[in-house]
Amino acid sequence: MFSTESLRIAVSGLIANRLRSALTMLGILIGVGAVIILVAVGNGSSRTVQKRIESLGTNTLTVFRGSFGRGRGGRAFVGTQSRQSQLSLGDVTALQNKANAPDVASASPVVNATVTATYQGASYSPQAFVGTAPTYFTARAFTVAEGRFFDQSDYDSRARVVVLGQTVVGQLFGTQDPVGATVQVNGVNFAVIGVTAKKGSNGPQDQDDVALAPLTTVQDHLTGVGSLNQILVQAASRKQTTAAQDEVTSLLLARHRIADPTQADFSVLNQATLLQTSAATNRVFTVLLGAVAAISLLVGGIGVMNIMLVTVTERTREIGIRKAIGARRRDILSQFLIEAVLLCVAGGVAGVGAGLAGSHFKIVGVHPAVVPYSVALAFGVAVAVGLFFGIYPANRAASLRPIDALRYE
Amino acid sequence: MAAPPVISLSRVTKVYDAGRLSVHAVRGISLVIERGDYVAIMGSSGSGKTTLMNIIGCLDVATSGRYLLDGVDVRRLDDERLAAVRNRKIGFVFQSFNLIPRTTALHNVELPLIYAGQRGPERRRRASAALSTVGLGSRMHHLPSELSGGQQQRAAIARAIVTNPAIILADEPTGNLDSVSTQDVLGVFDQVNAEGRTVVLITHEPDVANHAKRVVQLRDGQVMEDVRQAPVDGLPPRHRARTQQGVA
Structure with missing residues (x-):
């Protein structure tokens, strides 16, 4: 039944x-x-x-100009400050010194330029045009899809070379092979030497909508020599990020001659922690x-x-x-x-x-x-x-x- | 015969509690019904005949007194055993047919066998045999809504006899039928009794009671009159051998 x-x-x-x-x-x-x-x-x-988290590189810190207004003493440094805050190549060099910051593996200077790139009539403005050092690729976990990344000799010789992300390649070249081609960036000729592997989109931000060139070249031809926008710091290992953050903070405070940490004219963002x-x-x-x-x-x-x-x-x-x-x-x-x-x-x-x-x-x-x-x-x-x-x-x-x-x- | 009577009631009472008032529906009825008898229980409404019928059918339990069904005291049985008794020893026929809607006549007749745990082709064979007995062999795959009142009641009788129970209990089985269907259904009861089954039916129509071998008159919950019209062993008084098996 x-x-x-x-x-x-x-x-x-x-x-x-x-x-x-x-x-x-x-x-x-x-x-x-x-x-x-x-x-x-x-x-x-x-x-x-x-x-x-993975695409950012798991153990990176980003040093920004100005303060994010952390804590009660923090203030946003937007124009009202008498002394414009600066991040200099000197700061980068200091951070690269193992004696000063033993937990830091590399420090890469970053300047952002707003540019329009053209190639044979196609024109496109990448979301990010980054001038930086070769160490940046490792710290940001970029991998080569085609060609090569620029190296220290390109950096030192101020070579007009650029590495493009997949989105930019798609916009400018369609299905053509971009490596070896020359693109005009704000009217300046850059040789395309490499393409990064696809990283995918990261929320609203397309991580492939990027172009990277040596900092020296970008400063010479596009932005002029001024403050860096950011310093990307890579800690020696994931466990050492916190120690590295402390070292970066105290080192930069000392270099910028600021006694009170709440008055810092920079901020260090531990992105992995944030994303975790x-x-x-x-x-x-x-x-x-x-x-x-x-x-x-x-x-x-x-x-x-x-x-x-x-x-x-x-x-x-x-x-x-x-x-x-x-x-x-x-x-x-x-x-x-x-x-x-x-x-x-x-x-x-x-x-x-x-x-x-x-x-x-x-x-x-x-x-x-x-x-x-x-x-x-x-x-x-x-x-x-x-x-x-x-x-x-x-x-x-x-x-x-x-x-x-x-x-x- | 040493076999106990099918039904043996002694001083059975039933009291309904209706708030402060208690209603004595049955006031001490003693009744013995032998195997093979054909009994009509008569009485006006309120005489307690339906209550008595529910007690005999194990749908309700007496307040006091003793009731032996086939020699078994049913007041001592639990829910599970009562269900088994209703399934195997009693076949019910109701005034309003009470076939299960949206279910074919055949499946309706199969239901008691299903609850008895019988499976497979044997079940189907017994159900269709019972339907043939009541002359519905050709309409077994029809739904109740596709059958006339008389046909529905005959299907209900088939369902009552399919488990080969000790007694067939019918509560005003012709109450909802026209005169032609009434004769038809009573003919089926006569035949079922002629085959040796005990039949107890409740009615208030003398015409219907004339078919029985014995008539019991109830009034105010007591037996007023108990008349035998034909011997227990013989054929029912109005029995005519069915010459035709089929749709009447």
Whole structure:
């Protein structure tokens, strides 16, 4: 009785009320689908952050001009300061000195130029045109896709060479091979010597929309000699980033003759730490999204219970007949329980389908990454919800006294 | 015969508690029904006949007194055993047919066998045999909504006899039928009894009671009159051998 017959009776019960069954399933479908999609969105966004950490180089520090206004004493150095804050090549050299900063592996000067590059009529303004030293490539974890990166001799000889990111190549050259070509950058000829490997997008920032040239060349031809925009510091290892940050801070304070650290005219950003914090935030975010979705699953379950209660009331007379001809408590119980679980299983299967399909789309700028456990969990919870919310109505049906049930009109 | 009577009631009472008031529906009925008998229980409404029927059918439990069904005291049985008793020893026929909707006549008749745990082709064979007995062999795949009242009631009788129970209990089985269908259904009861099954039916129509071998009159929850119209061993008084098996 328990297996095939109960199943048959339950299925025919569901088919008898197609629309109602479908709507009830929809509740479960939405719940299960929402759990899968929202957890996938959360997971997708933490993966993006993870990638960002890796693409930045895991153990880098960035020194910026001015203060970010940390702490109470901090002030933004925007124009009102009498002395314009400076980061100089001297600072870079000091940081490169092992005696001063033993935990620093390299320090690369960075200047940013706003340029328009043209090639055979095509013209494009990269998001970042960076003048820097060869150590920058290692620190930022760039890899060569084609050609080569510029080296110390290019740097020293102020060679007019440039390394392009994939996006810039696409914009200027289309499918042509850029290596060996000459591009005009703000009217100055630069030889393209290399292309970086694709790094992908990093939130709103396309990391391939970049062009890199020796600092010396950029200062000669594009920006003029002035303050550096940033110094990119690479710590000797990931564990040494904090020590390196302390060394950089105290060294620069000393060089800039600032006694009070809260008055610093620069700030050191430990990006890995920042992004790890954001990854942790993301995890909380994922859990929250999952919880919201779980609530909708719960609501779907209550819908199942509601419908099962209606069904039991509607079929009270049928229950009476069944009992009169010899159905036992457990026959009636299993009939209605199976009906409830079937609703949830069908809704769950459809929900998994919808969730997996929905995860193929980009949602609020995030490519969802389906977490296998969330699929299993959502489906399992849907079935459990069916059992849990089916038990009360089924038990109510099974406990009806046959004469009361038969008298029911 | 040493076999115990199918039904043995002694001083059975049933009291319903309706708030402060208690209603004595059955006030001490003693009744013995032998195997093979055909009993009509008559009485006006409120005479306690339906209550008595529910007690006999194990749908309800007596407040006091003793009830032996096939020699077994049913008051000592738990829920599970009562279900088994209803399944194997009793076949119910109701006034309003009570077939399960959206389920074919055949499947309706199969249901008691399903609950008895019988499987496979044997179940189907027994169900279709029972339907043939009541003359519905050709309409077994129809839904209740596609059958006339008389046909529905005959399907219900087929469902009652399919487990080969000790008694067939019918509560006003012709109450919702026209005169032609009534004769039809009573003919089926006569035949079922002629085959040796015990039949107990409740009615308030003397015409229906005339088919029985014994008529019990109830009034105010007590037996007023108990008349035997034909011997237990013989054929029912109005029995005519069915010459045609088929749709009547």
